[in-house]
Amino acid sequence: MDFEFAQSTEVDTLDRVPEHFRGFYAESNGKFVVNEALKAAGLAVDGLNRSLKAARIDATNARKNAPDLSPWLALGQDLEIEGDVTPEAIRDSITGLRDKVGKNDASKVNYDKLVGNLKTAHAQALQGKDGEIQSMEGTVKKYLINGDATRAIAAQKGAPELLLPVIQQQCKVIKDGDEYTVRVLDAQGEPRGDGKGGFMTVADLVTELKASPIYGRAFDSELPQGQGGKKPGSSSGQVTPPGQVKTSLDKLSAGLKKHGFVS
Numbered sequence: 001m002d003f004e005f006a007q008s009t010e011v012d013t014l015d016r017v018p019e020h021f022r023g024f025y026a027e028s029n030g031k032f033v034v035n036e037a038l039k040a041a042g043l044a045v046d047g048l049n050r051s052l053k054a055a056r057i058d059a060t061n062a063r064k065n066a067p068d069l070s071p072w073l074a075l076g077q078d079l080e081i082e083g084d085v086t087p088e089a090i091r092d093s094i095t096g097l098r099d100k101v102g103k104n105d106a107s108k109v110n111y112d113k114l115v116g117n118l119k120t121a122h123a124q125a126l127q128g129k130d131g132e133i134q135s136m137e138g139t140v141k142k143y144l145i146n147g148d149a150t151r152a153i154a155a156q157k158g159a160p161e162l163l164l165p166v167i168q169q170q171c172k173v174i175k176d177g178d179e180y181t182v183r184v185l186d187a188q189g190e191p192r193g194d195g196k197g198g199f200m201t202v203a204d205l206v207t208e209l210k211a212s213p214i215y216g217r218a219f220d221s222e223l224p225q226g227q228g229g230k231k232p233g234s235s236s237g238q239v240t241p242p243g244q245v246k247t248s249l250d251k252l253s254a255g256l257k258k259h260g261f262v263s
Contacts, residue, residue: 002049005042009034020203021045023155041154048147055140086121140180141173145202148182152206157220166215167205 003018010033014022017032024042025032034042149167153160172189173180183191184200192200209215 002053004046004049005034005039006046009039020151020155038154041150041160045147045150045154048143048150052140052143052147055143059140144173144180144182145171148202149206152201152203155203156206156210157222158206158210159218162218163206163209163215166209167202170205171202 003016003021005021005024008017010031011017011025012031014025014032017025021042024034024038026035145168146164149164149171150160153163153167170185172183172185174183174191175181182202184202184205186192194200194204210219
């Protein structure tokens with residue numbers, strides 16, 4: 001059964017919680033409850049997972065239900081149809097052929113044209129279905145990247161609003177066999193390695209961003225308040241006068257907007 005935060009806001013043990021979701025929980029009175037600040041992210045993950053599952057089912061059904069028009073070719077090659085080949089046009093053509101035979105009309109019917117029209121209709125139907133499948137695959141890819149990124153950002157206590165656009169620009173979904181997989185890309189658009197013979201994951205990328213002097217400001221400090229805790233890239237200095245205080249997130253948000261990462 002798929003895991004959902006909405007059904008597991010409080011658990012007795014983390015054993016039933018997938019390992020990559022355990023960072024959402026905090027211990028309270030002998031149990032584990034979803035961190036209040038991460039509840040919205042958890043519900044968002046639930047929605048992404050449900051939408052992704054539905055999109056995969058729709059894409060599979062679309063492929064299975066693609067129309068097979070080949071049996072129409074067996075109708076023969078003596079029907080001549082002007083315009084699009086439709087069930088009504090085929091019926092009218094057969095009726096006309098029957099009338100011609102009944103009148104001993106020796107008129108020759110163009111079989112090749114019928115075959116061509118049927119192939120055209122078949123190709124148009126498949127093209128429309130391919131467009132639907134491509135649209136569904138686009139939706140699946142979007143949810144895959146956003147889902148992985150949201151989980152990784154939440155685990156590192158980051159700000160999704162600032163980090164998601166950055167991660168989306170550095171990731172791509174590829175088809176690996178029968179499965180879709182998210183790959184982190186380098187500046188040349190090639191998949192990045194993790195230095196261990198494998199590929200870098202979205203979680204690895206988030207960890208890299210957290211250590212960055214620029215993007216590290218979009219994460220909560222891991223040091224307690226009042227004990228010298230600073231986010232990566234922050235600096236000490238003169239206290240900004242009241243009314244002019246800008247937080248690290250304000251500065252990062254302004255920087256991302258300036259460079260076109262967010263609107």
